[in-house]
Amino acid sequence: MSSDMFSEVSLRVRGVTKDYLIYERPEDRLKQMFRRKHRYYTAFPALKGVDLEIYRGETVGVVGRNGSGKTTLLEIIAGTLRPSAGTVEVSGRVAALLGLGAGFNPEFTGRDNVALNAAVLGLGPGALAAVFDRIAAFADIGPFLDRPVKTYSSGMFARLAFAVAIHVDPDILIVDETLSVGDEAFQRKCFRRIEELKADGCTILFVTHSAETVIDLCDRAVLLDRGERLLMGSPRTVIAQYQRLIHAPVAKAAAIREGIRAMDGQAAALALARVHEAPAHDAPAHDAPSRPVSESGGNTDDAPAQAEASLPGEEEDDAFLVDDFQSENVVEFPAAGALIEDVHVETPGGRRVNHLVAGHDYDLVYQVTFAGAVERVRFGMQIRTSTGLVVATQNSQTETEEGLSIPEAGMVREVRFPVRVSLVPGVYFMNAGVVTTDADGNNRYLHRLVDVLAVRVLTPPRQTASGVILIEGSRPVRLRRFPPGEPPTGSGTDERLSPTHD
Numbered sequence: 001m002s003s004d005m006f007s008e009v010s011l012r013v014r015g016v017t018k019d020y021l022i023y024e025r026p027e028d029r030l031k032q033m034f035r036r037k038h039r040y041y042t043a044f045p046a047l048k049g050v051d052l053e054i055y056r057g058e059t060v061g062v063v064g065r066n067g068s069g070k071t072t073l074l075e076i077i078a079g080t081l082r083p084s085a086g087t088v089e090v091s092g093r094v095a096a097l098l099g100l101g102a103g104f105n106p107e108f109t110g111r112d113n114v115a116l117n118a119a120v121l122g123l124g125p126g127a128l129a130a131v132f133d134r135i136a137a138f139a140d141i142g143p144f145l146d147r148p149v150k151t152y153s154s155g156m157f158a159r160l161a162f163a164v165a166i167h168v169d170p171d172i173l174i175v176d177e178t179l180s181v182g183d184e185a186f187q188r189k190c191f192r193r194i195e196e197l198k199a200d201g202c203t204i205l206f207v208t209h210s211a212e213t214v215i216d217l218c219d220r221a222v223l224l225d226r227g228e229r230l231l232m233g234s235p236r237t238v239i240a241q242y243q244r245l246i247h248a249p250v251a252k253a254a255a256i257r258e259g260i261r262a263m264d265g266q267a268a269a270l271a272l273a274r275v276h277e278a279p280a281h282d283a284p285a286h287d288a289p290s291r292p293v294s295e296s297g298g299n300t301d302d303a304p305a306q307a308e309a310s311l312p313g314e315e316e317d318d319a320f321l322v323d324d325f326q327s328e329n330v331v332e333f334p335a336a337g338a339l340i341e342d343v344h345v346e347t348p349g350g351r352r353v354n355h356l357v358a359g360h361d362y363d364l365v366y367q368v369t370f371a372g373a374v375e376r377v378r379f380g381m382q383i384r385t386s387t388g389l390v391v392a393t394q395n396s397q398t399e400t401e402e403g404l405s406i407p408e409a410g411m412v413r414e415v416r417f418p419v420r421v422s423l424v425p426g427v428y429f430m431n432a433g434v435v436t437t438d439a440d441g442n443n444r445y446l447h448r449l450v451d452v453l454a455v456r457v458l459t460p461p462r463q464t465a466s467g468v469i470l471i472e473g474s475r476p477v478r479l480r481r482f483p484p485g486e487p488p489t490g491s492g493t494d495e496r497l498s499p500t501h502d
C-alpha cells in the first residue's frame with residue numbers, strides 16, 4: 001500500500017443525524033400519515049451530527065457500547081438507511097455486510113441470491129459469470145449453494161455473504177460482526193482477504209467489539225457513544241479510551257466522557273499523521289528472524305531445553321491429533337529452487353499432534369528438498385493468530401551467519417524448530433519458508449507456504465488467561481491480607497487464593 005493513497009478522501013460524512021420515530025401504538029403511525037400537523041411519535045436520536053473523513057485505503061474500526069449508533073451509521077454510509085440530516089459522500093462502489101441475511105431472499109437458493117446481490121452491488125451478468133466460481137469456492141458450502149438460504153446455518157450465511165461482498169471488487173467494504181459467526185479457519189481466510197483488499201487500496205469500515213481485531217487490523221478507529229462521535233484516533237488510543245469509558249464508575253462517567261471528547265481533534269490529527277508516515281503494509285512478511293537450529297535436526301544451543309522437554313511425564317501431555325483439523329487456506333508461493341513438505345508439529349517424543357497444550361514444548365518440523373546447489377540457505381517459520389497478527393518468528397541462522405550450503409540437487413534436509421507454546425488458547429496458523437541470500441545481501445524465497453498448518457492451543461487446567469501471550473509462570477498468583485485501617489506495609493499475611501493453587 002502506498003501512503004499517497006491516504007491523500008484521497010474515500011468517504012465523507014458530514015453532520016449525520018438519525019432520529020428513529022417511535023410510535024407507541026401501531027395506529028399512531030397511521031394517524032400521523034393523515035394528520036401531519038400533530039406529532040404522534042417521539043423521536044429517538046440514534047446519531048447526533050456525526051462527522052467523519054476517511055481516506056482511500058484506510059481501514060477504520062468503529063467501536064462503542066451496545067446501542068451507541070454503530071450499525072445506524074454504517075447503514076447510512078452503505079445507503080440502506082436515510083439520515084434525518086447531514087450528508088454522506090462516497091467515492092466508488094460500496095459493498096456492505098451488515099447483519100446476517102441482509103439483502104438475501106430466504107426463499108431463493110444461494111446461487112440465485114449471489115446473482116441478486118451481485119446485481120444490487122452493480123455487477124452485470126458478464127462480470128458475475130467471470131467471478132461466480134471464485135465466489136462459490138470462497139464460500140465453500142458445497143451442495144447448499146443450490147438450496148434455499150432459509151435452510152442455512154448462520155455460518156453458511158456469513159460465508160456466502162462475505163464471498164459476494166469481497167468479489168464485487170468494492171472500493172469501500174463495510175463489515176460488521178457478521179464474520180464472527182464463521183469458524184476460525186473461515187475467519188482467517190476472511191481476514192487474509194481483507195488484508196489483500198487493503199493492499200489493493202480498498203477502504204474498509206469495520207464494526208467490532210474485539211479490541212484485538214481493531215488493533216491488529218485498523219489504521220484508525222472511531223469511538224461512538226450515545227450517537228455522538230466521541231473520539232477518532234489511532235486504534236490503541238481509541239481502544240484505551242473506550243475501555244476507560246465502559247469501566248468508568250458512575251460518579252465519574254460524565255467527566256471521563258467529556259475528557260475523551262476533548263481529546264478528539266488532536267488524537268485524530270495525530271493518528272492521521274501516523275497513517276501518512278506508515279510503511280507499506282505489503283512489505284514481504286519476514287518468516288524468520290534469528291534463532292539457531294542445527295542442520296542435523298538436533299538443537300545446537302538448546303540442548304538443555306530439549307533434555308528438559310523430554311523429561312518423563314512431559315511427553316504425557318494432553319496434546320493430540322485431529323486428522324481433519326487442517327488449514328483450509330494454504331497459500332503456496334511458487335517453488336524456486338526448493339520444496340517444503342510434510343510440515344507438522346511433534347511432541348518431544350515424536351508424536352504428531354495439532355492440538356497442543358499451552359506452556360508445553362513441541363517441535364515444528366518440515367522437510368526441504370533442494371532442486372540444485374545453493375548457498376546461504378536459511379529456514380524460517382512464523383506463527384500467526386487467526387486475524388493475522390504475527391506472534392512469533394524463528395530463523396535457522398542469525399543475520400551474521402552465512403547460512404547453509406547445499407552442494408547438489410536432490411539433497412533433503414529436515415528442519416526442527418523448538419517451540420514453547422506460550423500462547424493463550426485459540427487457533428493459530430504457521431508459515432514455513434526457505435530463503436537464500438544473494439551476494440548483494442538480498443533475500444529470496446526458494447519456497448514459502450503461508451498458513452500451511454493450523455494448530456489449536458488447548459486450555460490447560462485452571463488457566464484463565466486471555467490476550468495472545470501466556471504470561472503465567474510456575475508460581476501462583478499471591479495475595480496478601482492487611483487488617484482494616486492498617487497501611488499496606490510489610491506486616492500483612494499471605495493468603496491462599498484457593499486450596500487448588502498449591
Ligand SMILES: Nc1ncnc2c1ncn2[C@@H]1O[C@H](COP(=O)(O)OP(=O)(O)OP(=O)(O)O)[C@@H](O)[C@H]1O
Nearest residue numbers: 020021044046064065066067068069070071072073
Ligand atoms: N429501527 C429502529 N427504531 C427505533 N430505534 C432504533 C432502531 N434501530 C436502532 N434503534 C436504536 O438506535 C440506537 C442505536 O442503534 P444501533 O443498532 O445503531 O447501535 P449499535 O451501536 O450498532 O449497537 P450494537 O453494538 O448493540 O449492535 C439504539 O438505542 C437502538 O435501540
